[in-house]
Amino acid sequence: MPSPQPSSALRSPRLWIGTGIIVAVVSTLFALLYVGGNVNPKGNLRDLPVALVNNDRGAGTGDKHVNIGDQVVSGIKKAAADNDSIDWQVLSQAEADKRLGQGKLYGALVVPQDFTATVSGLSAPQAKNPAAPTLKVLTNQAAGSFGSSMASQATQKAAHGASAQLGKELLGRASEQKAPLAPAAQLMLTDPVTVQVADGHPLDTHSAMGLSAFYYALVLLVSGMLAANVIHSQVDTALGYLHSDFGPFRQRNPLRRTSRVRTLAVNSALMLGLSVVMGSLVELATVGVLGMDASHLGLLWLYSVATIAVVGLSALALLAVFGTPGMLLSTIVFVAMAVPSSGATVPLEALPGFFRALAEFEPLRQLTGGLRSLLYFGAQGDAGLTRAWASMGIALVVSLLFGFGMTRLYDRKGLHRVPRPAESAPSAEATPEPASA
Known part of the structure; x- marks a missing residue:
């Protein structure tokens, strides 16, 4: 007798409502933040x-x-x-x-x-x-x-x-x-x-009319955020928590149980190592290939690597603590709220008060200020570089404390990502004994 066909997922109200709420919130937030910050600068x-x-x-x-x-x-x-x-x-x-x-x-x-x-x-x-x-x-x-x-x-x-x-x-x-x-x-x-x-302060021709610092900072921020998502997914695949699809082929590794803290440590180590590669390639592509005007190349390289590492570790902490919603939170924090409050396209003095408040801690504002100092103002600390380094240091400490503190708490309470056999199997008292003949 043929097995019945499963019902279509499109018939599930829960799927429609849950997904609809998420995309509605995201689209509304992006519209309010992106357009709201720039709609009336004068x-x-x-x-x-x-x-x-x-x-x-x-x-x-x-x-x-x-x-x-x-x-x-x-x-x-x-x-x-x-x-x-x-x-x-x-x-x-x-x-x-x-x-x-x-x-x-x-x-x-x-x-x-x-x-x-x-x-x-x-x-x-x-x-x-x-x-x-x-x-x-x-x-x-x-x-x-x-x-x-x-x-x-x-x-x-x-x-x-x-x-x-x-x-x-x-x-x-x-x-x-x-x-x-x-x-x-x-x-x-x-x-x-x-x-x-x-x-009053002339710039060279390959400086995007004063916007190269913003674009470079945006590249670093997006690179760190996307790298965190890739690393998180790849580590989960290697540990057997996820499977990977390559076209019609699927890869599924044996499950290797490990603590949340250890998983975050592995992710963080990969992030630190790969940030060196990514920061080097970003500088090589922009300065070496595209000819972007830049001085203090050694300091620019260090700044690029540190920026990608800090952004990536912060995003990994959100993913470790919140799981799948952490990706959405990273997008909101590092993109939706960061770009309009960066002061790069529209100056902070022409933004509404809400966005000026965001600019005090949003990463893109600090990163752009530091890069302006490196690219345009001779790497002066008072031109934004000191504030940028301090902000990165604070973000790094907060992210590590938050990420490792919360994952350790999850581990202590037994909130493992996949329940262990002793936790998922029914207890001996609950197992019914076979009836006697």
């Missing part, structure tokens, strides 16, 4: 750091010494008093250059040394071909392309506003003079200042 913009530098030496006018650069700076600060989107920082040229070189400023507005003298020359009656006064706008793509662009827009708007205000004052003074102005000077007084845009 509306969320708060305290974007931009420098105001006044190098103007001033000039004598009659009995007074006038410094129009001071007026420009104070005018910009006054105009921005009710707007907290830009954090205008009045700095010296040396301090501004230092902070630009550490990625702590997205741009700067610089008043040149001869600004007052040049402006005064416009209203001089004898001036036939007066030179145009200039204000220089400095950008900083190394701190982030989008943030640098927002800073550039703000500084250029402030410079043109200062020019318009200055033009009104100069036209008023010119009308009080008895001698007429030269036609060229009178035309220039309407909008007297020329705004020049320059790069």
